[in-house]
Amino acid sequence: MDQTSTLEKVLRRVAISLVILFFMFPIFWIVLMSFQTNETILRVPPSVIFEPTLSNYVALVTGKLETQAGTLEINFMSNLWNSLFLSAGSVAVGLILGIPAAYAFGRIKFRGSEDIAFTLLSFRFAPPLLVLLPLTIYFQKIGLADTYFGLIWVYQLIVLPLILWIVRGYFEDIPADIEYAYRIAGHSWFSTFRTVALPLAMPGIAAAGLLAFIFAWNNFIFALVLASADKQPVTVGALAFVTASGIQYGQVAAGIVLSILPTLALALYAQRYLVEGLSLGAVKG
Amino acid sequence: MNGAVLRLENVDKFYGAVGQGVHAVRNVSMDVGQGDIIALLGSSGCGKTSTLRMIAGFEETSRGKIHLSGREVQTLPPVRRHVAMAFEGYSLYPTVNVRDNIAFALKAQRLPRAEVDAKVTEVTKMLEIDDILERMPNSLSGGQQQRASLARALIRDADLYLLDEPMGQLEPQLRTLLRGRLKHFIKERGMTAILVTHDQTEANALADEIAVMEDGVLQQFASPAELKERPANLFTGTFVGEPPMNVFPVSVESKAERLVLRFEGGQCLNYPESAFAAEVRAALIANGRVVIGVRPYAVRRSEAGAPANVLTNQWLGDQSHISASFANSTIVLVEHDRARVAIGDRIMIELSPTDLHVFDPESGMAISHGRELT
Ligand SMILES: Nc1ncnc2c1ncn2[C@@H]1O[C@H](COP(=O)(O)OP(=O)(O)OP(=O)(O)O)[C@@H](O)[C@H]1O
Ligand SMILES: [Mg+2]
Numbered sequence: 197m198d199q200t201s202t203l204e205k206v207l208r209r210v211a212i213s214l215v216i217l218f219f220m221f222p223i224f225w226i227v228l229m230s231f232q233t234n235e236t237i238l239r240v241p242p243s244v245i246f247e248p249t250l251s252n253y254v255a256l257v258t259g260k261l262e263t264q265a266g267t268l269e270i271n272f273m274s275n276l277w278n279s280l281f282l283s284a285g286s287v288a289v290g291l292i293l294g295i296p297a298a299y300a301f302g303r304i305k306f307r308g309s310e311d312i313a314f315t316l317l318s319f320r321f322a323p324p325l326l327v328l329l330p331l332t333i334y335f336q337k338i339g340l341a342d343t344y345f346g347l348i349w350v351y352q353l354i355v356l357p358l359i360l361w362i363v364r365g366y367f368e369d370i371p372a373d374i375e376y377a378y379r380i381a382g383h384s385w386f387s388t389f390r391t392v393a394l395p396l397a398m399p400g401i402a403a404a405g406l407l408a409f410i411f412a413w414n415n416f417i418f419a420l421v422l423a424s425a426d427k428q429p430v431t432v433g434a435l436a437f438v439t440a441s442g443i444q445y446g447q448v449a450a451g452i453v454l455s456i457l458p459t460l461a462l463a464l465y466a467q468r469y470l471v472e473g474l475s476l477g478a479v480k481g
Numbered sequence: 482m483n484g485a486v487l488r489l490e491n492v493d494k495f496y497g498a499v500g501q502g503v504h505a506v507r508n509v510s511m512d513v514g515q516g517d518i519i520a521l522l523g524s525s526g527c528g529k530t531s532t533l534r535m536i537a538g539f540e541e542t543s544r545g546k547i548h549l550s551g552r553e554v555q556t557l558p559p560v561r562r563h564v565a566m567a568f569e570g571y572s573l574y575p576t577v578n579v580r581d582n583i584a585f586a587l588k589a590q591r592l593p594r595a596e597v598d599a600k601v602t603e604v605t606k607m608l609e610i611d612d613i614l615e616r617m618p619n620s621l622s623g624g625q626q627q628r629a630s631l632a633r634a635l636i637r638d639a640d641l642y643l644l645d646e647p648m649g650q651l652e653p654q655l656r657t658l659l660r661g662r663l664k665h666f667i668k669e670r671g672m673t674a675i676l677v678t679h680d681q682t683e684a685n686a687l688a689d690e691i692a693v694m695e696d697g698v699l700q701q702f703a704s705p706a707e708l709k710e711r712p713a714n715l716f717t718g719t720f721v722g723e724p725p726m727n728v729f730p731v732s733v734e735s736k737a738e739r740l741v742l743r744f745e746g747g748q749c750l751n752y753p754e755s756a757f758a759a760e761v762r763a764a765l766i767a768n769g770r771v772v773i774g775v776r777p778y779a780v781r782r783s784e785a786g787a788p789a790n791v792l793t794n795q796w797l798g799d800q801s802h803i804s805a806s807f808a809n810s811t812i813v814l815v816e817h818d819r820a821r822v823a824i825g826d827r828i829m830i831e832l833s834p835t836d837l838h839v840f841d842p843e844s845g846m847a848i849s850h851g852r853e854l855t
Contacts, residue, residue, distance in 0.1 A: 371570065374573075374575070376539045377566070377633070379559045380538075380562075381586035381589060382560055382589055396575065
């Protein structure tokens, strides 16, 4: 470690800075855009000097979109709420179903367990439309179309395999003997799962939950096809900004900023568990 | 079950399908009596841990039966077998400190706190880990983790204690100290224990009986003295004892009332036929070729013997280990005085008939041992 020369250190810093700049610039620019009117955004050449305005946020919160063609009704706030509800609900259901399944796949080797696990993962390879079209028809028949319940169900296609595969890896990494040591001391299989395996897999569960939430949050096609306006998440709702009189860049940017916030908050919160998980590394030794 | 705490009946373990896969334990049968300490001895990978894990219930037995305290347990889950185990890899719970690791099982039984504390203090004092009770497992050295894991097993109330290399990580001084304390602890309470070890001194010092395993097969199950004096086959003969037994293939000739053992290098040792009991003599002559074994401390130097050339002479502080080329091979002898021989010296070697172990060259099974030769 000490051998790295000053030059190498400097180069490394520069490289890291470039990468950060590359990834952060769009976000930075979007935040700037969200405080500008459409006119200042579209002027040539673009400039970072402008008179900041909150009008975009006001429009989103009040649900009134002012365009040259007149005032349009948008329900961005209810879209945001839908996103939150659908994503959180899907992740919750995904965790409840996925964690025990992951434990079973990780610990118990039964005939065909690999095949079943792989089949579940393979749902992620299929193009969503392949599943969606037949599903739409079924859902209409059994009355699940355009319900939160139905949507959360379909979201499991994205969420469940992800949780299953990530958490399973974590369960497999816990030495089986730690669980045996607990079981032999007079504990049932279930209490061993709860008191030994679950806490040790926590970082994996946090990571999987976080990723699943982001995937669910960013999903577009399921809700587009299966939900009507009042149940649509922001990803679909954002289509409303494409109006007859052009795209409302300012509002789109403000909408993006608002819709990043929940995932950002969640990431910061889950980070604690992720880091804790890393410092627990001795388990794997 | 006439006092046997544990009875293994023709136990087999395959990892993978029965008949294919790794055949880790082969047709092992043994009885362990109440209050006995058994040492399980054998080279790495011979199936010691697999055997313990089947007894504890972490691995299924592929064939055979296991009885614990009179119950047939091979299909019961670990919880219901009432055994305690110290794991080869320690397997402490990483999320709680050493004290809680050790006290976990007692707390689950809802013993009063004062009683739990007293037990923890007692067992950790014995193992010299009473000063690290508040530390977390991942901050401990290997030897400390190992002792914490041993304490966790010993503190429990169980019918049988399975200790998988419980002191392998400790330095010899501490190991010797703890060995004595451990034996006292176990015997005082009348506990029954099976202890895996690679240290023969430890096995001899602790165990009432030693089980020697190789290649998944239980080679011999006998007291330390018996194992030394009457090894059942070539494997136990050479595996048990330090330095290992010298073995040589010889051909047997009977000439004019004398029995001649001819070594591969041409050397001969000859004995009066009367030195051997009639049936041993008959077996030797009938076989024609046998393998003889002689322990290093039983090899004598005497002008009447056969010649050998000294290869090394090491003084270990309390004994000399001399190795010499003999019979196209090497013979090792141990002498308790400092031997005055130098490399290249010619020495004369004699093997007393009462010190010879005779083995069948094909099967490796013992034909006869030392004193019963006469
Ligand atoms: N889970 C497993 N799957 C497949 N083979 C295994 C498994 N566990 C052990 N084995 C094999 O079974 C044989 C016996 O292993 P075991 O762990 O019982 O040896 P051991 O006597 O305890 O060795 P050591 O002294 O090194 O601890 C070895 O050949 C090993 O490779
Ligand atoms: Mg082992």
